[in-house]
Amino acid sequence: MEEIDQTPPSEEMQPISVTASASPSSNPSTPQVMSLEERFQLVRSVGEECIQEDELRNLLDKKPLPICYDGFEPSGRMHIAQHCLVNLEAFAINCALVPSLDSVYALKLMFRAFVQSSFYMCAFTVVKQGVMKTINVNKLTKAGCKVKIWIADWFAQLNNKMGGDLKKIKTVGEYLIEIWKAVGMDIDGDKVEFLWSSDEINSRAHEYWPLVMDIARRNKLPRIMRCVQIMGRSEQDELTAAQIFYPCMQCADIFFLKVLVLIVVNIEPISRILTCKILQKSFSNDICHDMLLPLQNSQQADICQLGMDQRKVNVLAREYCDDIKRKNKPIILSHHMLPGLQQGQEKMSKSDPSSSIFMEDEEAEVKTKIKKAYCPPQIVEGNPCLEYINYIIFPWFHEFKVECNPENGGEKVYKTFEELVADYESGGLHPGDLKPALAKALNTILQPVRDHFSKDPKAKDLLKRVKVCLPFLFLCEIDVLVFQYAGLQSNKVMRKSMSWLLCLVEFSVLSNNFYKILSCKKMHLIT
Numbered sequence: 001m002e003e004i005d006q007t008p009p010s011e012e013m014q015p016i017s018v019t020a021s022a023s024p025s026s027n028p029s030t031p032q033v034m035s036l037e038e039r040f041q042l043v044r045s046v047g048e049e050c051i052q053e054d055e056l057r058n059l060l061d062k063k064p065l066p067i068c069y070d071g072f073e074p075s076g077r078m079h080i081a082q083h084c085l086v087n088l089e090a091f092a093i094n095c096a097l098v099p100s101l102d103s104v105y106a107l108k109l110m111f112r113a114f115v116q117s118s119f120y121m122c123a124f125t126v127v128k129q130g131v132m133k134t135i136n137v138n139k140l141t142k143a144g145c146k147v148k149i150w151i152a153d154w155f156a157q158l159n160n161k162m163g164g165d166l167k168k169i170k171t172v173g174e175y176l177i178e179i180w181k182a183v184g185m186d187i188d189g190d191k192v193e194f195l196w197s198s199d200e201i202n203s204r205a206h207e208y209w210p211l212v213m214d215i216a217r218r219n220k221l222p223r224i225m226r227c228v229q230i231m232g233r234s235e236q237d238e239l240t241a242a243q244i245f246y247p248c249m250q251c252a253d254i255f256f257l258k259v260l261v262l263i264v265v266n267i268e269p270i271s272r273i274l275t276c277k278i279l280q281k282s283f284s285n286d287i288c289h290d291m292l293l294p295l296q297n298s299q300q301a302d303i304c305q306l307g308m309d310q311r312k313v314n315v316l317a318r319e320y321c322d323d324i325k326r327k328n329k330p331i332i333l334s335h336h337m338l339p340g341l342q343q344g345q346e347k348m349s350k351s352d353p354s355s356s357i358f359m360e361d362e363e364a365e366v367k368t369k370i371k372k373a374y375c376p377p378q379i380v381e382g383n384p385c386l387e388y389i390n391y392i393i394f395p396w397f398h399e400f401k402v403e404c405n406p407e408n409g410g411e412k413v414y415k416t417f418e419e420l421v422a423d424y425e426s427g428g429l430h431p432g433d434l435k436p437a438l439a440k441a442l443n444t445i446l447q448p449v450r451d452h453f454s455k456d457p458k459a460k461d462l463l464k465r466v467k468v469c470l471p472f473l474f475l476c477e478i479d480v481l482v483f484q485y486a487g488l489q490s491n492k493v494m495r496k497s498m499s500w501l502l503c504l505v506e507f508s509v510l511s512n513n514f515y516k517i518l519s520c521k522k523m524h525l526i527t
Contacts, residue, residue: 047333071150074173343374
């Protein structure tokens with residue numbers, strides 16, 4: 001195991017400088033004059049489904065600078081693409097579950113449960129995407145749009161991320177922004193604007209809070225409780241009053257930012273219904289009508305957070321717009337969500353770090369994860385490796401190169417995903433050749449991020465501070481962990497660089513019992 005840099009991170013956040021980095025070829029540095037149809041096709045390619053296409057085309061035709069909304073809650077590490085995460089149900093840990101300390105499998109389950117119960121409190125959430133968000137944002141800016149990215153730091157605090165410590169939340173937010181800059185997001189000029197919810201709300205509190213209160217006043221508590229899935233909770237969770245307020249604030253954001261197009265991923269249907277209900281009610285209210293007047297005068301489109309997986313709710317949302325006689329109906333672009341890398345992982349498990357590629361993964365880690373990924377020969381459906389190629393590699397490079405053995409045809413260059421699929425289904429392309437090519441392409445994309453965080457002093461310091469905030473999220477692999485029930489001292493031979501890990505384990509409670517690490521082999525950390 002490599003030594004961890006012992007230089008303490010700085011206490012305060014510092015402005016970050018970003019050097020030139022590789023960027024997706026979909027966003028060339030030389031501006032191009034695009035026709036309306038070209039702009040439409042480029043924006044349309046961002047979403048797996050668009051509601052409605054004719055309205056999107058009309059918007060691009062009439063509005064010289066459409067404003068697109070995206071956002072994220074700073075709460076953890078960044079994956080290379082959008083994933084849906086679902087936690088395993090937390091289970092009680094006691095000595096009876098581990099009949100023998102030699103049972104490595106049982107011990108791994110213990111540790112996974114420890115990680116869950118200590119750091120992962122949500123039942124459903126969507127994690128930040130690194131490369132896919134960069135690809136989509138660059139497509140939008142190339143098409144002449146301005147993108148506003150809402151950093152929901154207050155929302156993360158309401159959701160008790162990082163223990164509700166706003167300073168840590170902001171550190172993670174700065175870190176995620178830095179990754180997007182390093183990987184090549186088109187942030188020149190004013191094309192992309194990052195807005196911190198705490199700053200924006202504080203500066204316009206006289207607008208924001210009356211709107212939030214109006215939303216809360218018009219909806220009964222059971223209705224709000226059914227919306228808690230949007231923040232990764234369930235109705236059965238024991239919620240704080242602040243968390244119950246969260247859905248009302250998220251609905252208010254739609255009006256508060258005055259945006260034109262919403263870039264969303266699949267979210268819970270109840271939140272869609274509530275959002276559309278608020279749209280309908282707000283236009284009949286004088287206070288909300290006054291606040292939304294600029295939205296109407298500028299002929300901006302209404303916004304609803306609707307996902308492609310709930311078409312019936314999408315139709316219901318548009319019926320709401322008909323009811324309130326709103327001229328401009330919602331324009332919604334719904335991202336595709338990639339599966340986990342293992343077989344059957346439609347939803348990636350947080351307890352299995354091998355199921356996804358992180359933006360900070362080292363070259364060897366990417367190769368190992370792709371090598372172990374599910375990729376059945378001649379099978380396209382449910383093949384995560386092909387999904388990565390389709391939604392990351394082709395949009396980035398516009399081709400996919402595979403180095404095959406001479407007897408298998410030598411180098412192959414696929415210009416379209418359809419061409420690759422045809423060759424793969426026929427057996428002309430084997431997983432043994434596809435996987436190394438995929439790993440190589442992913443590492444090419446991620447290398448500027450690694451270089452930036454290893455060479456830029458301020459970025460390097462930021463990464464250290466993030467590791468302090470989220471130590472267990474940077475734990476990649478544990479081959480053997482031996483726990484002992486409370487009362488015994490932990491092994492004094494442990495490396496000093498892992499003292500933070502020992503501290504966290506020794507003082508964490510699982511089912512009212514204390515466990516300690518007694519031995520550890522092959523502990524790998526990202527440094």
